[in-house]
Amino acid sequence: MNLFDVYPLQDVTVARARGSWVWDTDGRRYLDMYGGHAVISIGHTHPHYVRRLTEQLKKIGFYSNSVKMPIQKELAEKLGQVSKKPDYQLFLCNSGAEANENALKLASFHTGRRKVVAFRGAFHGRTSLAVSATDNPKIIAPVNRTDKVVFLPFNDVASLRVCFEKEGGDIAAVITEGIQGVGGIRPASTAFLQEIRALCTEHGAVFVADSVQCGYGRSGQFFAHDFAGITADIYSVAKGMGNGFPVAAILIAPHLKPWHGMLGTTFGGNPLACAAALAVLETIEQENLTENAGAIGSYLLDELRDLPGVLEVRGRGLMIGIELPETWTTLKKDLLYKDGIFTGEAKPNVIRLLPALTLTRQQAGLFLKAFKKRLKTQPGVNNG
Numbered sequence: 001m002n003l004f005d006v007y008p009l010q011d012v013t014v015a016r017a018r019g020s021w022v023w024d025t026d027g028r029r030y031l032d033m034y035g036g037h038a039v040i041s042i043g044h045t046h047p048h049y050v051r052r053l054t055e056q057l058k059k060i061g062f063y064s065n066s067v068k069m070p071i072q073k074e075l076a077e078k079l080g081q082v083s084k085k086p087d088y089q090l091f092l093c094n095s096g097a098e099a100n101e102n103a104l105k106l107a108s109f110h111t112g113r114r115k116v117v118a119f120r121g122a123f124h125g126r127t128s129l130a131v132s133a134t135d136n137p138k139i140i141a142p143v144n145r146t147d148k149v150v151f152l153p154f155n156d157v158a159s160l161r162v163c164f165e166k167e168g169g170d171i172a173a174v175i176t177e178g179i180q181g182v183g184g185i186r187p188a189s190t191a192f193l194q195e196i197r198a199l200c201t202e203h204g205a206v207f208v209a210d211s212v213q214c215g216y217g218r219s220g221q222f223f224a225h226d227f228a229g230i231t232a233d234i235y236s237v238a239k240g241m242g243n244g245f246p247v248a249a250i251l252i253a254p255h256l257k258p259w260h261g262m263l264g265t266t267f268g269g270n271p272l273a274c275a276a277a278l279a280v281l282e283t284i285e286q287e288n289l290t291e292n293a294g295a296i297g298s299y300l301l302d303e304l305r306d307l308p309g310v311l312e313v314r315g316r317g318l319m320i321g322i323e324l325p326e327t328w329t330t331l332k333k334d335l336l337y338k339d340g341i342f343t344g345e346a347k348p349n350v351i352r353l354l355p356a357l358t359l360t361r362q363q364a365g366l367f368l369k370a371f372k373k374r375l376k377t378q379p380g381v382n383n384g
């Protein structure tokens with residue numbers, strides 16, 4: 001059988017990894033400034049993570065959600081404490097798309113309404129409603145096309161107000177990332193997030209903060225939405241939550257009430273997933289990783305701004321986008337194949353940095369040195 005060929009692959013076969021380092025099958029070492037797509041939060045094969053997962057596996061790997069599982073409560077307790085949302089409720093699932101799907105469904109159940117407001121540049125996943133709220137017509141299958149999702153310009157307070165004036169009574173949810181990831185690392189402004197909060201409260205709609213990529217400490221706050229000093233009704237989390245183990249969740253405000261059968265999942269919240277998620281939170285706390293992400297991120301952002309030829313540098317903490325001229329077509333590949341550095345990308349020509357939150361200043365320095373050297377070889381840059 002062949003693999004269903006949906007991914008354009010880089011010519012590297014990864015064999016093992018530790019912290020922010022990855023080795024290929026030939027033993028060549030790479031600096032991981034990509035974090036496996038923002039997934040590696042506490043570093044590859046962190047000893048505490050390996051130990052906790054191994055111990056759990058020896059006890060029990062899986063049982064269904066039809067029995068009591070104290071480890072789920074332990075996780076809810078810890079996540080409530082670390083995220084500073086102790087009064088929220090936790091629903092566990094398996095992926096970012098599934099988290100957003102459940103968030104929007106829950107908002108619709110709660111309000112009895114059918115419309116969702118999403119924004120230009122947004123990415124919320126590939127399942128039915130999540131993909132409908134994603135601003136990429138190419139990946140929306142005909143069956144998922146709907147007029148129930150309204151797309152508005154990102155960071156535009158005026159159009160948001162007009163939309164609520166016209167159809168506020170029909171809006172179940174407003175969903176936005178705190179920093180758009182796939183959209184090219186674009187932070188939501190404080191005024192924009194505060195206006196979403198105010199309008200949702202005024203019109204009884206649910207504010208869904210998609211924190212799948214920008215959450216879990218990556219921005220230098222637990223949620224990137226925290227910078228605006230607001231509280232959302234639902235936070236969706238995934239990527240960094242399990243450091244590679246598939247686990248996701250929604251954190252649900254106390255006024256949203258459950259009933260039996262409202263949401264459900266087979267694999268969500270299984271003991272292995274909970275052990276992985278607990279190991280991540282314990283490490284984030286013990287190693288002050290949110291603070292580290294903020295500090296190393298500021299260092300990188302300061303050093304990257306005003307480099308010759310670079311069009312713009314955006315982001316917060318360890319979620320950084322470097323916008324390059326479209327003529328610089330080889331830079332990302334050169335970083336990988338010549339300098340041994342993994343980075344991410346966003347179209348048309350943005351380098352995305354999404355490394356582990358454990359990244360050290362020395363590792364950040366190694367990246368900067370290589371990046372500055374590569375800049376000098378780009379068209380239009382004075383390399384004299």
Ligand SMILES: Cc1ncc(COP(=O)(O)O)c(C=O)c1O
Nearest residue numbers: 095096097123124125181212213
């Ligand atoms: C902001 C955001 N939301 C949702 C998703 C979907 O997550 P998953 O791929 O785990 O379904 C992603 C994935 O990149 C994302 O960046």
